[in-house]
Amino acid sequence: MKLIFYLSLLFLFALNTSAQINSVNGFQLPPYDTIRVFLVFAERTNTADYSDYKAGWLPGQMPDRADEFFDPVFTNYSNLEGYFTKYFYQMSFGDFIMIGDYYPSLVQIDESLGFQNSTVISYLNSLPGTDITTANGYSINSDSFDYWTSTSSGYPKTSAADNKIDMVIICWRNAWGDGNGSVSISNSSFTLKSKSGSNAIGKFGCYS
Numbered sequence: 001m002k003l004i005f006y007l008s009l010l011f012l013f014a015l016n017t018s019a020q021i022n023s024v025n026g027f028q029l030p031p032y033d034t035i036r037v038f039l040v041f042a043e044r045t046n047t048a049d050y051s052d053y054k055a056g057w058l059p060g061q062m063p064d065r066a067d068e069f070f071d072p073v074f075t076n077y078s079n080l081e082g083y084f085t086k087y088f089y090q091m092s093f094g095d096f097i098m099i100g101d102y103y104p105s106l107v108q109i110d111e112s113l114g115f116q117n118s119t120v121i122s123y124l125n126s127l128p129g130t131d132i133t134t135a136n137g138y139s140i141n142s143d144s145f146d147y148w149t150s151t152s153s154g155y156p157k158t159s160a161a162d163n164k165i166d167m168v169i170i171c172w173r174n175a176w177g178d179g180n181g182s183v184s185i186s187n188s189s190f191t192l193k194s195k196s197g198s199n200a201i202g203k204f205g206c207y208s
Contacts, residue, residue, distance in 0.1 A: 022154055025155055025157065034097040034099065035147055036166065038101065041062055041106055042172050044173075057173050062104070068081065069082055069083055070083075082100070084100070100169075104134065117201050121190045143161040146162065148166050163195060164196055164199050
């Protein structure tokens, strides 16, 4: 009888554990509630095609529409202006609010250093001071970009800061010269000022 009892407990525990794992809980981050993204604009210098560009993003300058990717705060749907904020709000029927803010200066990386995420993070860490302030006045060291504690894929996420930026996105002006662009997302343990990493970091690029 004791054996049956213990086996029953193990079975119930296994059921409870498996019930927690569900795609609706998301991968690194939850597909619901609110997240604020840290956006960085970058370009490669000393490249053969450095002077090539499309209207709206001149070499050596910030893109004309830098403030149109994300809304920095959410009030209500009728006021949304950011492309990504509006898209994710609509596709989730209002369940997922992706707001964001950006570093207000262009990050320039020499061609010899490549266009990896780590080169941009190193550049930002080399900036004077112990903190970074975004275009709308948010501090990287604060919890303004740290709403969530990531868990394993499929497990429920915890609505609490974990000293990691929830998501960093790097937008390159001239990263892929073939015109096709690319997107990649991954978890990272880099240190950015006082933050110990990012629950998700991604890059995309080509020309604007």
